[in-house]
Amino acid sequence: MSELYDVIIIGGGAGGMSAGVYAARGKMKTLIIEDKRNTGGQAATTSEMENYPGIVEATGPQLMDMFREHCNKFGVEFARGLVSEITIADDGFIKTLTTSKGEIYQTKSIIVATGATPRILGITGELEFRGKGVSYCATCDADFYEELDVVVVGSGNTAVEESVFLTKFVNKVTMIVLHDQGILDADRTAQEQAFANDKIEFVWNSVVEEICGDELVSGVKLKHLKTGEITELSADGVFMFVGTVPKTDFIKGQVALSPQGYVITNEKQETNVPGIFAVGDVVDKFLRQVVTAAGDGAIAAVAADRYIEEEENWRKSVSEFGGTAMVAFWNPLSKESLAVINQLEQDCKDKPDQRVVTIDTYKSQNIANRFSVSDVPVVIRFDAGQEAKRVNVKDIAELDTLY
Structure with a gap:
């Protein structure tokens, strides 16, 4: 059994580490539990970070390193583990977290900052060739495809931004877009960058039907949505950027979730369970960006501090x-x-x-x-x-x- 923390933050991405800074600076005993070897979450896999206020130019990993350094300054503790279960004492105050390896932690409040994971479409060959030509992270894998041809699936901001990044390494990027010609889901600035890049080509009104190869990816089969025609396109890699799925399995049935599985919170980042808060990409919200995750974290940390103060005052003044x-x-x-x-x-x-x-x-x-x-x-x-x-x-x- 661990010592008692004021707040345990599950997840070390932008939202989690922002909460850590605010909590620890507020003299709360703070622990961040992260299941990956490195902190930073999805932001740490993003190549370019151009829209975080005050940071004119940086990569995602660089910005997340700064977040981690800020946490270290105020004494945030870090532990590696995958939280699998949360139990709450009968009086609702002390929460116990158990990891997949059986480690046990106790805390007065919890901030869920587990983020989201890339969506798996289930295309034939997608799982078979994962790590063998199918990738979900351009920053992680771009250098494996120097002077080669790759396919990008998706047309949102992430897909377009990562396609532009890939052109620094690859010979050609072909974006497979299910919309009519000229229509992307990305914002206007990202679209302009993509259309102006000579290394990016587009296949419109199409979806990937199958990812082909032997031991490694060799190409894709495409289906035209209007004609139904199947064509083949040679490619050395396929990058999937078609959205994310929230990592909320461990709190399903305990904390209120949206139909899509995101955590429902109020303006204080409170869930329906007193003392449990949620921040960042795991939350049901309009915009999922590093800057909004950081804002969520600040709010949740302050709200958690107030929650603890109220609960401890109640116990001292009334229940005890x-x-x-x-x-x-x-x-x-x-x-x-x-x-x-x-x-x-x-x-x-x-x-x-x-x-x-x-x-x-x-x-x-x-x-x-x-x-x-x-x-x-x-x-x-x-x-x-x-x-x-x-x-x-x-x-x-x-x-x-x-x-």
Whole structure:
């Protein structure tokens, strides 16, 4: 069993390491668990990084090295492992993580930053030739194809940007695009770069039907979507850039996911499980980029800190208090709430076994939701940490019924 962490971040990509910087700088005991040998996630496999503000020119690996250095500065701990299970204590506070090798870690909060993995289309020959001519990472494998011809499947930003990068090494890139001539899914700037590159050719209205070869890839069979005609194209490699699949199998059935398997979060990066947050490409969101992952990480780390502060205060003030705690749920806009709190404080004055605890329902939504409090003011009496009675206060005289 490990020592108790304030936050454990599952995944060492841009979102995870950004959360690590903010958490550790905020004096939280922080651990990042990464299943790969190197941190950086998908960004570490990206050739060019041109749209991260303030970084005019850098490769993905270079930027991720800077993220890692920033984590090291503030004392973020790192461990290698694949988290396979999360269990939560009966009181909902302490979470236990178990890895595929049986290592056990305990923490007060969790930030899921596992990212996504390249989508497998299941084309005939795709898995057979993976690593033998089929690749999902231009940065990793481009130098294997110097002066050779390659095919790129996909037409989004990643496909176009990686095709342009490949032209620094290969003889020719042929992009297989399922849209009509001239239509790509990438943004305008990326499209202009691709169309202006003499080494990039396009096959429109087509999909790859089969990847062919013997021991290595030798070509592809293409199907024209409008005519159904099958043609063959010689190629020494096939690069697949057709989207990603979120890595959420280990929390399926525990944390709410979208139909596509992405984690559903609110504006604080909170999941439906108190104390579990999610950031980066694993989240159901509009834009998946390094800059948005970094923003997610900052938000989640601060939200996790607030969550821990609220939960520890609740335990100290209410659940572990042996006397009577009069818990007033309120918000600053309610005049009735202020009157109720003032009256409770008068009633409990000079009674050492009684105390008044105030819960702002906006700031402490997790605790308010736990006790199904939506309107204010509500006062709940806890005896030795157990709910004894509650009143939805309409008239201040109703407080007498609590005693």
